[in-house]
Amino acid sequence: xxxxxxxxxxxxxxxxNLLDHHSIKSLLDExxxxxxxxxxxxxDVRLSNIRLLIGSIIIAIALVAxxxxxxxxxxxxxxxxxxxxxxxxxxx
Numbered sequence: 791x792x793x794x795x796x797x798x799x800x801x802x803x804x805x806x807n808l809l810d811h812h813s814i815k816s817l818l819d820e821x822x823x824x825x826x827x828x829x830x831x832x833x834d835v836r837l838s839n840i841r842l843l844i845g846s847i848i849i850a851i852a853l854v855a856x857x858x859x860x861x862x863x864x865x866x867x868x869x870x871x872x873x874x875x876x877x878x879x880x881x882x
Contacts, residue, residue, distance in 0.1 A: 851875055 806817040827833055855872040858865050 848876055 804817055804821070806813040808814065823833060851872050855869055858868060860868075862869075
């Protein structure tokens, strides 16, 4: 090698457990986010915020369904409504 060739030095290499696919996905997501934001593009987190809001609404509905004052035969329609609303969280 001559003196004009420079090898980029990585600072703080990231580590992931290769047997844990969640860890690998998280590492890849972080790396892509760093690359894209370093190019000047802002990070858009609107979809994540919408999913958190919908998840909170679903949890509130589940809590209301769990602690509803009436017993099963009387609250059947309400429980069916809660069950129907639940899958809509995962459509986003």
